[in-house]
Amino acid sequence: MKTFSKSLLIGLMALGFAASASAEEVQVAVAANFTAPMKVIAANFEKETGHKVAASFGSTGKFYAQIQNGAPFDVFLAADDETPAKLEKENGIVAGSRFTYATGKLVLWSAQEGYVDDKGDVLKKNAFSKIALAQPKLAPYGLAAEETMKKLGLYDTLAPKFVVGESIGQTFTFISTGNAQLGFVALSQVFEDNKLKSGSAWLVPANLHNPIRQDAVILNKGKDNKAAAEFAKYLKSEPVKALIRTYGYDV
Missing domain, CATH: 3.40.190.10 (Periplasmic binding protein-like II)
Incomplete structure (x- = not known):
């Protein structure tokens, strides 16, 4: 029995070594x-x-x-x-x-519940002081946000209020910390287990930006x-x- 246990131990050690080596x-x-x-x-x-x-x-x-x-x-x-x-x-x-x-899917998101309506009309009302998006030249989600605002005819009006992040991660931080009341982020950043984790959001229609x-x-x-x-x-x-x-x- 002792011999079997010892052999088994050596075999397991060999398997472990082989796995780690590969x-x-x-x-x-x-x-x-x-x-x-x-x-x-x-x-x-x-x-x-x-x-x-x-x-x-x-x-x-x-x-x-x-x-x-x-x-x-x-x-x-x-x-x-x-x-x-x-x-x-x-x-x-x-x-x-x-x-x-x-x-990916683009959303307009605010850390505040009830701030963003489900049709995105908050953009037209333009009652906020800052709106965040990622740098369009570096981040595809930022480019999609830019395309969306241009398609809606709101880009020039909203541009003076832009807070631009180097990445979509930094953009999310701007919004979650209150440095911008709302902004465009990836749905995946605020969505998990098939539901919105916090705040309020408008899922941007796919026809407002390139896929x-x-x-x-x-x-x-x-x-x-x-x-x-x-x-x-x-x-x-x-x-x-x-x-x-x-x-x-x-x-």
């Missing part, structure tokens, strides 16, 4: 709007595969510049489809690795990284798609 780390650049679901996805991926995920969150435009300057990312989850397509044309990604992992298709790619640095390939595959799995939907995205 585990790798994947460096992922993630659009700020996808922060909440990404944290859950990364934790589940680590538990299921043994690989480690090192995620950085920020604006798509800034990540593009960093990647161009040699940033050590293996995978890029952008907030648009144009930036990954551009990297593909520049031969900066693993061929055939680009795919849409989510389609926010969010693409993922494996960058050239990650071409030989097993964890990068497995993470990209994991994002396409049905359980992950179901999870992403609970944060208000279409998949």
